[in-house]
Amino acid sequence: MKFINHQNAPNGFERLYNEIRGEEERILSLEQIQKLPYTAKGFRHHGEWNKRIRSTSRFENYITDKKTRTLLDIGCGNGWLLYKLARKLQRADGIEINKLELEQATTLLAHFDNVELHYGDIFSMDPQPVYDIILLNACIQYFDDIDRLMGRLRQFLSESGEVHILDSPIYKDKTSALEASTRTKDYYARHTIPEMAKFYHHHCFEDFANYNYQIPFDPRKITHRIKRKFVSESPFPWLKIQLSR
Ligand SMILES: C[S@@+](CC[C@H](N)C(=O)[O-])C[C@H]1O[C@@H](n2cnc3c(N)ncnc32)[C@H](O)[C@@H]1O
Numbered sequence: 001m002k003f004i005n006h007q008n009a010p011n012g013f014e015r016l017y018n019e020i021r022g023e024e025e026r027i028l029s030l031e032q033i034q035k036l037p038y039t040a041k042g043f044r045h046h047g048e049w050n051k052r053i054r055s056t057s058r059f060e061n062y063i064t065d066k067k068t069r070t071l072l073d074i075g076c077g078n079g080w081l082l083y084k085l086a087r088k089l090q091r092a093d094g095i096e097i098n099k100l101e102l103e104q105a106t107t108l109l110a111h112f113d114n115v116e117l118h119y120g121d122i123f124s125m126d127p128q129p130v131y132d133i134i135l136l137n138a139c140i141q142y143f144d145d146i147d148r149l150m151g152r153l154r155q156f157l158s159e160s161g162e163v164h165i166l167d168s169p170i171y172k173d174k175t176s177a178l179e180a181s182t183r184t185k186d187y188y189a190r191h192t193i194p195e196m197a198k199f200y201h202h203h204c205f206e207d208f209a210n211y212n213y214q215i216p217f218d219p220r221k222i223t224h225r226i227k228r229k230f231v232s233e234s235p236f237p238w239l240k241i242q243l244s245r
Contacts (some may be wrong), residue, residue: 001117002116003119004118004119006118006119007120012195013199014099016195019196023191025045026045033104036081037052050232051233051234053232055217059164059166063085068133069089070093071091071135072156073094073137075096075136077101078104078105079101079105079108079117082094083105086112086114091115092112092115093117094117096118099119105117122152127155127156131156132160133162134163134164136163137167142201144201153243164238165238165239166238168236170203170205170236170239171203208241215238215239215240216240217234
């Protein structure tokens with residue numbers, strides 16, 4: 001594992017994010033991280049992680065079937081997914097702006113020689129057009145400008161590379177996104193961290209209208225809506241985006 005530092009000092013986001021993560025009891029032990037998405041029954045976020053079991057498994061099957069060689073996990077957090085996928089890939093890299101969790105990823109992935117972990121932001125990393133897949137797993141909400149982000153990601157993708165967005169809410173229209181944004185503001189205000197709201201962005205399908213995207217998993221389908229009544233299934237869509245050069 002190679003660690004690359006693009007960040008000289010923590011930014012405002014890190015302090016606020018860790019404050020809320022601590023309060024929400026989302027900082028996990030290495031033992032817990034190694035088992036994700038599986039968690040113990042009594043764990044506070046057990047229900048939420050249970051819903052991620054199927055979305056993780058679908059994505060894992062996809063990269064296996066496609067014989068994906070290289071992947072960049074943006075906002076890789078504590079590295080749980082890279083840990084799960086690294087054995088299947090020639091190169092499994094992560095970038096993360098939160099040092100606390102990235103340090104956990106560093107420990108977790110120490111023995112993999114096909115992993116690079118970058119501390120910083122995709123805008124501070126040198127572009128190299130090498131990734132077959134760029135993944136944003138529960139992360140797109142931390143980027144305000146989809147066009148700016150896609151323009152940047154294009155520079156990191158291999159010839160037929162794809163961007164995948166998983167496990168994040170994508171709202172049906174701008175009105176729903178705006179309503180959700182009010183809920184988010186209330187949530188952070190209640191937790192006495194109102195400044196955090198400015199880092200959390202609510203996207204709707206229209207924000208991706210300029211891109212050639214598919215929805216390999218669409219929770220709005222009636223079959224999935226019925227299924228969710230009986231099994232733990234993700235309420236979030238999986239977006240696959242082919243970016244032309
Ligand atoms: C909700 S967590 C998801 C972590 C992990 N991908 C997962 O699926 O569990 C979102 C992560 O994105 C990171 N993040 C937010 N903005 C980022 C940015 N501009 N560059 C890199 N990471 C970022 C946060 O620090 C956080 O670890």
